[in-house]
Amino acid sequence: MLSEPSTATVRATLPAVGAAIGDIADLFYRKLFEAHPELLRDLFNRGNQASGTQRRALAGSIAAFATQLVEHPDTRPDVMLDRIAHKHASLGVTAAQYDVVHTHLFAAIAEVLGDAVTPEVAAAWDEVYWLMANALIAIEERLYAQQGVVAGDVWRDWVVADRTEETEDVVTFRIRPADGAPAPGFRPGQYVSVQTELPDGARQIRQYSLSCAPGSPLRSITVKRVHGAGAPDGEVSRHLHAHVRPGDLLRVSAPYGDLVLKSSDAPLLLASAGIGCTPVLAMLEHLAETGHRTPVTVVHGDRSPAGHALRADHAALTGKLPDASAHFWYEDPEPGHPADRTGLVDLGGLAIAPGTHAYLCGPLPFMRSVRAQLLAQGVPAADIHYEVFGPDLWLAQD
Incomplete structure (x- = not known):
C-alpha cells in the first residue's frame, strides 16, 4: 500500500x-x-x-x-x-x-x-x-x-529424443534431461524457456508451452517458425527448425506459467488460435488421463486445416473425454467444412454451460474477441483466464 x-x-x-x-x-x-x-x-x-x-x-x-x-x-x-x-x-x-x-x-x-x-x-x-x-x-x-532452483540458475541440458514435422512451419521436439535425472513436474498449460546460442554468439531465450501432459515419459515443445521481415524477428524459431535434430542438446529452464487448470469440477471452455493450441493439448491430455467428467468445450481458430498444428491430436484428445465437443473454425477451409465454422471464431451458436471456466491462448485480438463473447453470455470475468505468447500487451491496449 x-x-x-x-x-x-x-x-x-x-x-x-x-x-x-x-x-x-x-x-x-x-x-x-x-x-x-x-x-x-x-x-x-x-x-x-x-x-x-x-x-x-x-x-x-x-x-x-x-x-x-x-x-x-x-x-x-x-x-x-x-x-x-x-x-x-x-x-x-x-x-x-x-x-x-x-x-x-x-x-x-x-x-x-x-x-x-x-x-x-x-x-x-x-x-x-x-x-x-x-x-x-x-x-x-x-x-x-x-x-528447487537458485535464482539465476534455472537451466539444465536436455537431449532431443526426436522431432516431428507437424506442419510446414511447426515442429515438435520431444526432449529428456541429459543427466538422466527425472524431469521436473509441471502443471498443464505451463511453458519452459529455451536458451539458444545463435551464430553471432548471442544466447537468446524464448518460451514454448509444454504440449504434453505431466505424466508423459518425455517432455514436448512445439515450435512455430516465425517468418519475420528480417533478423531478429523469428531468429530463434528459425534456428531451431533449421539446426536442431535428435541427439542435440537444448538448454531448457524449469517450467513456469500461470495459465494452469484449476482443481475444479466446473465445466471448461478451452479456446485457442494458431500455435496457441499447444497448452490446450497438454490440458486435454491431462483431463483424459485423470478421468475428467464435466463438460468440456474445445474451440480453435486457424487459417486453414493444413496450418492447424496437432489437429489430429486436438480432435482425438477431445474424443477421449466423456462429455466434450470440438469446434474448429478456418478462414480458408477445405471443401465440405461447415459454413458456420468458416471465418473467425463465433461462439454465438454454442451453448456455454453455467459455471464454465474458460482458458484462452492465442493472438491478442482473438482472445479479446472470445472474452467479449463470453462476458456477453454471462461468464464472469474472474472465470476467464488467458495466456499471451510474448510481452503481455493486454494492459498496454486497455
Missing part, C-alpha cells in the same frame, strides 16, 4: 507520467542496453525490442500498477504480478537486477519529465517502483523454491 503523501502525489502526476510512459520506456531501454549490452544479447528478446512490443508491455504494466495503487489501495493486481513473475522466473531474473532497472528507469523518468520531477514526485514514484519490484521478487523467490 502506498503511503498517504505518495498516494496524493502519484494521483496528481499519473496523467502526466501516463502520457509520457512510452517515451520513458523507450529511453529506459536505450540507457539499460548502453550500460549492459549483455542483457540485450543474452536475456531480453531482441525481436520484441526491435518491434517495440516489450516497451509497450513495460509501459502498460507500470501504468496499470500505479493506477491500481491509487484507485484500489486495499488490493493488489496479483494476476498481473503473477504473470510477470512467472516469465521472470523462467528467465532466471535475480533480485539484484531490479536495482539495475531502477537506476536506468529513474534516469529516464528524470530526463523525459525534466523539472516536473521534484523530490516529492521522485520519492512517490520510487515508492511505486519498489512496491512492484519487491512484490515480484517475493513471488519469484517462491517460484524458484518450488522448483
